Amino acid sequence: MLKKIEAIIREDKLNDVKDALHAVGIRGMNVFEIRGQGRQGGITLAGRSGTYQVDMLPKMQINIILSEDNVDETIAAILKGGRTGDAGDGLIFVYPVDEAVRIRTGERGHEAVMYPGDIDEKKKKGAA
Amino acid sequence: MANPISAGDTAWILTSTALVLLMTPGLAFFYGGMVRKKNILSTLNLSFIMMGVISVQWVLYGYTLAFGKNVAGLFGDLSYLGFSGVTGVAGPYSSNIPHLAFAAFQMMFAVITPALITGAFVERIRFKTFLVFAVLWATIVYDPLCHWVWGDGGWMGAMGALDFAGGTVVHIAAGFSALAFAIAIGPRKGFPKAPMEPHNIPYTVLGAGLLWFGWFGFNAGSSLAADGLASYAFVNTNTAAAAAAVSWMLVSWTDAGKPSVLGIATGAVVGLVAITPAAGFVTPLGAIVIGAVGAPISYYAIRFRQKRNLDESLDVWACHGMAGTWGALATGLFAAPEVNKAAGLFYGNPGQLGIQAISVAVTICFVFLVTFVLAKILDGIMGLRVETLEEEVGLDLSEHGERAYS
Numbered sequence: 465m466l467k468k469i470e471a472i473i474r475e476d477k478l479n480d481v482k483d484a485l486h487a488v489g490i491r492g493m494n495v496f497e498i499r500g501q502g503r504q505g506g507i508t509l510a511g512r513s514g515t516y517q518v519d520m521l522p523k524m525q526i527n528i529i530l531s532e533d534n535v536d537e538t539i540a541a542i543l544k545g546g547r548t549g550d551a552g553d554g555l556i557f558v559y560p561v562d563e564a565v566r567i568r569t570g571e572r573g574h575e576a577v578m579y580p581g582d583i584d585e586k587k588k589k590g591a592a
Numbered sequence: 593m594a595n596p597i598s599a600g601d602t603a604w605i606l607t608s609t610a611l612v613l614l615m616t617p618g619l620a621f622f623y624g625g626m627v628r629k630k631n632i633l634s635t636l637n638l639s640f641i642m643m644g645v646i647s648v649q650w651v652l653y654g655y656t657l658a659f660g661k662n663v664a665g666l667f668g669d670l671s672y673l674g675f676s677g678v679t680g681v682a683g684p685y686s687s688n689i690p691h692l693a694f695a696a697f698q699m700m701f702a703v704i705t706p707a708l709i710t711g712a713f714v715e716r717i718r719f720k721t722f723l724v725f726a727v728l729w730a731t732i733v734y735d736p737l738c739h740w741v742w743g744d745g746g747w748m749g750a751m752g753a754l755d756f757a758g759g760t761v762v763h764i765a766a767g768f769s770a771l772a773f774a775i776a777i778g779p780r781k782g783f784p785k786a787p788m789e790p791h792n793i794p795y796t797v798l799g800a801g802l803l804w805f806g807w808f809g810f811n812a813g814s815s816l817a818a819d820g821l822a823s824y825a826f827v828n829t830n831t832a833a834a835a836a837a838v839s840w841m842l843v844s845w846t847d848a849g850k851p852s853v854l855g856i857a858t859g860a861v862v863g864l865v866a867i868t869p870a871a872g873f874v875t876p877l878g879a880i881v882i883g884a885v886g887a888p889i890s891y892y893a894i895r896f897r898q899k900r901n902l903d904e905s906l907d908v909w910a911c912h913g914m915a916g917t918w919g920a921l922a923t924g925l926f927a928a929p930e931v932n933k934a935a936g937l938f939y940g941n942p943g944q945l946g947i948q949a950i951s952v953a954v955t956i957c958f959v960f961l962v963t964f965v966l967a968k969i970l971d972g973i974m975g976l977r978v979e980t981l982e983e984e985v986g987l988d989l990s991e992h993g994e995r996a997y998s
Contacts, residue, residue, distance in 0.1 A: 518787060
């Protein structure tokens with residue numbers, strides 16, 4: 465069973481989250497620059513005269529397609545890399561995925577989202 | 593008879609002319625950074641096209657309306673129509689430089705003044721109407737006002753009003769015209785609730801730098817010679833800009849908690865505005881006071897404008913109108929006889945402040961009324977603003993069929 469993790473994180477936490485994901489063996493991901501609002505509300509910026517409020521804040525979104533077995537480790541890595549403890553740290557969503565196809569090889573399903581040295585290979589080596 | 597034209601003076605005035613020209617694209621970037629990215633090309637162009645339209649207007653008939661032979665102290669006659677008689681020999685305003693160099697130098701002032709006004713109505717102005725407005729405004733506001741102050745026999749100059757490089761003619765005129773136009777055209781859709789953040793503050797800082805650089809031509813060139821007075825104007829220009837940038841930084845730091853870079857760049861421009869009428873009349877210490885006081889005046893004028901919910905979008909009134917007014921009055925305070933023969937209140941001549949106040953008050957009333965009526969007439973005939981949908985899409989696409997960033 466394939467899953468999609470969609471994580472909305474702080475812009476400035478992208479590197480920490482990416483490092484934490486690499487550490488557990490997550491290789492494939494897409495990153496988007498997004499804007500949004502949530503519990504953090506707005507931020508105050510200095511303007512020409514005085515300050516002003518901005519309520520659509522820049523965030524990063526990371527999408528990862530992976531095996532159901534790897535979801536927990538991945539969420540733990542994102543929490544480890546992305547958390548500051550203040551409002552605005554973001555949210556993680558998990559969705560089912562019907563199919564994945566690697567265009568170069570035509571591989572489908574789990575095969576399509578596996579990478580050399582990734583979390584699945586690590587687990588295999590651990591079991592062997 | 594020996595040729596009275598000075599090579600040194602002519603070289604400096606031609607150089608200054610080019611420096612003042614550069615201020616208009618500088619202004620374009622100063623303004624362009626402060627609008628939303630869907631309107632940057634439109635905003636740049638509102639300034640840039642003035643180099644086209646007003647340069648031609650000035651050669652054809654603008655110069656003669658401003659500097660032709662005096663008619664009743666109000667405007668110039670048509671003796672220099674199409675620059676006829678404006679040649680490479682000395683003219684009535686310049687025994688030391690060619691008449692043509694003087695006319696070209698003045699051309700750049702005529703170009704930038706309507707460009708300054710455009711900050712009032714960015715992001716919603718109908719371009720076609722703006723072109724008509726700019727030509728008419730130059731003809732019935734700028735050219736006569738320029739004659740009043742600098743034309744031979746103009747009534748303000750004859751009264752003894754001091755305006756070294758255009759505090760009244762350029763900055764008060766642009767600032768209060770901007771206020772009138774903003775009231776006539778109304779706010780941008782969504783103002784003040786929708787966020788209208790500056791999309792590229794680096795452009796604004798770049799523009800402020802170009803303005804600062806070009807302003808040496810504006811003020812020190814206004815000496816019309818490469819001499820000691822030009823040196824005073826040069827140093828005063830830099831000093832006032834510096835003092836105002838620092839002063840704005842401190843006000844913003846105290847008031848907003850952080851020293852805004854947009855604010856510091858704005859402060860520098862406000863200092864340049866404030867020193868413009870005084871540049872050739874005050875000492876460098878006077879310039880520090882003029883710059884340092886000008887910054888909080890404009891800072892709190894912006895606040896006043898914001899509280900009134902008036903969408904004078906890029907604060908031309910607060911920055912040019914109010915700092916220009918302060919500079920014109922300050923000239924009546926700080927004019928030092930050792931610089932340029934004129935004395936202000938602090939040098940025992942309180943009457944000068946009164947003369948300055950009259951010239952300021954008349955200029956404000958004249959430009960505000962004429963601009964407001966002109967804008968309202970054009971609104972009735974052509975429409976001042978684009979359709980709502982065009983405004984939402986942005987003027988780059990709807991007015992120019994282009995986009996800045998692809």
